[in-house]
Amino acid sequence: MKYLHLIWAALFRRKTRTILTLVSIIAAFLLFGLLDSVRVAFTAGNSVDGAGRLIVNSRMSMQQPLPESLGALFSTVPGVTEVASANWFGGVYQDPKNQVISFAVSPSYLDLYPELVIPADQRATWDHTRTGAIVGAALAKKYGWKIGDKIPLQSTIFPSKASGGNTWTFDITGIFHAKDEHSIGREQMLMFHWKYFDENNAFGSGTVHWYVVKVANPDHADAVAKAIDALSINSDHETKAQTEQAFQASFIKQLVNIGLIVMSIMGAVFFTLLLLTGNTMMQAVRERTSELAVLKTIGFSSRSVQAMVLAESVLMLLLGGIIGMVLVSAIAPRIGAASGGMIPVHGVSANTWLIGVALMLAIGVVVGWMPAWRAMRLNIVDALSGR
Numbered sequence: 001m002k003y004l005h006l007i008w009a010a011l012f013r014r015k016t017r018t019i020l021t022l023v024s025i026i027a028a029f030l031l032f033g034l035l036d037s038v039r040v041a042f043t044a045g046n047s048v049d050g051a052g053r054l055i056v057n058s059r060m061s062m063q064q065p066l067p068e069s070l071g072a073l074f075s076t077v078p079g080v081t082e083v084a085s086a087n088w089f090g091g092v093y094q095d096p097k098n099q100v101i102s103f104a105v106s107p108s109y110l111d112l113y114p115e116l117v118i119p120a121d122q123r124a125t126w127d128h129t130r131t132g133a134i135v136g137a138a139l140a141k142k143y144g145w146k147i148g149d150k151i152p153l154q155s156t157i158f159p160s161k162a163s164g165g166n167t168w169t170f171d172i173t174g175i176f177h178a179k180d181e182h183s184i185g186r187e188q189m190l191m192f193h194w195k196y197f198d199e200n201n202a203f204g205s206g207t208v209h210w211y212v213v214k215v216a217n218p219d220h221a222d223a224v225a226k227a228i229d230a231l232s233i234n235s236d237h238e239t240k241a242q243t244e245q246a247f248q249a250s251f252i253k254q255l256v257n258i259g260l261i262v263m264s265i266m267g268a269v270f271f272t273l274l275l276l277t278g279n280t281m282m283q284a285v286r287e288r289t290s291e292l293a294v295l296k297t298i299g300f301s302s303r304s305v306q307a308m309v310l311a312e313s314v315l316m317l318l319l320g321g322i323i324g325m326v327l328v329s330a331i332a333p334r335i336g337a338a339s340g341g342m343i344p345v346h347g348v349s350a351n352t353w354l355i356g357v358a359l360m361l362a363i364g365v366v367v368g369w370m371p372a373w374r375a376m377r378l379n380i381v382d383a384l385s386g387r
Helices: 004-011 015-043 070-074 120-127 137-143 181-188 194-200 218-230 244-255 258-287 289-297 302-338 350-376 380-385
Strands: 053-058 080-088 099-105 132-136 150-155 167-178 189-193 210-215 239-243
Touching: 004 302, 015 258, 015 302, 015 350, 053 218, 053 244, 070 080, 070 210, 080 194, 099 194, 120 132, 120 167, 132 137, 132 181, 137 167, 137 181, 167 181, 181 189, 189 194, 210 218, 218 239, 239 244, 258 302, 258 350, 302 350
Parallel strands: 099 189, 132 167
Antiparallel strands: 053 210, 053 239, 080 099, 080 210, 132 189, 150 167
16 A cells, blocks of 8 residues: 555554554454464364264253163164263362363273374273273373372262262273374373273163264264164154264353353453544544645545545554464463363464454454544644634
């Protein structure tokens, strides 16, 4: 743009005010980028290893158990190569604040997750140890657990017949690692044998919370899901087969509606930003009334003056917003690494960038429109006479 030097000079005419406004814009888009990256990380399946997996749970609720016998029935569906099952355990270690992501799983569960790597000898030991548990490397490091340790977990849901209370005892027989950064969050998990859980669960037996179904051809996953759900239609345990990505999003939503939180926080932040930047632009144009009149006097058209003021507003939003998003790109991976995978953020997605840039442009136009319109309608005589 041939008038860029004029727009830039006008933008930094009051350096202190502009810098403070830019800091506010940077903070707003830094917050947006971080929150939206967390939302995307928790609601999107990133691992290609999960492309051929379906999760089958109760159509009524994720907490509603299903008969364990359904697993054999699912394995007869054409296109299904393997079936495993799991129960949510809800474990707590030593202190109620120490929540442990723990599941009771069938023997083949680990086979369906090739992105989780465990030494063969440790896997064999786990297979033959009734009270055995395998834990993720990040979780083991967090609590200082090592192979051979006997650990007690308090279940927030299931009492144990053996202890007479909610305490369950496990033997650490293996430690697994994630194959890549997309699966690093799974290193916070603990898994133990469903049979041990079923035998000692005082709440009943013979049920599971969900099934993991391996599909031979991911392109046929939708047809397989419909065939699985058809097996239990009109029964008291109707199922809902869905992709792993959809299941993860539903599971997180049971704990907290991340999308709603992000929208609520960012709505308040951007509303405040609109008021702040709008006031800045109105004040900046008001201070330059005579200068704008001079521009019109020397030949600038009203539309040119309007475009320059609008461009100034958009430039300010783009400058602060892009700096904020670049900072997110540098900070987000560090947050993910520091959390040990609990916050699976590895960077800023292209979609987040697109939304961010769209917001920069939209807010820039909104806050710049009124001062730009006033600049266009400015009367040269009135402006130069001080009226």
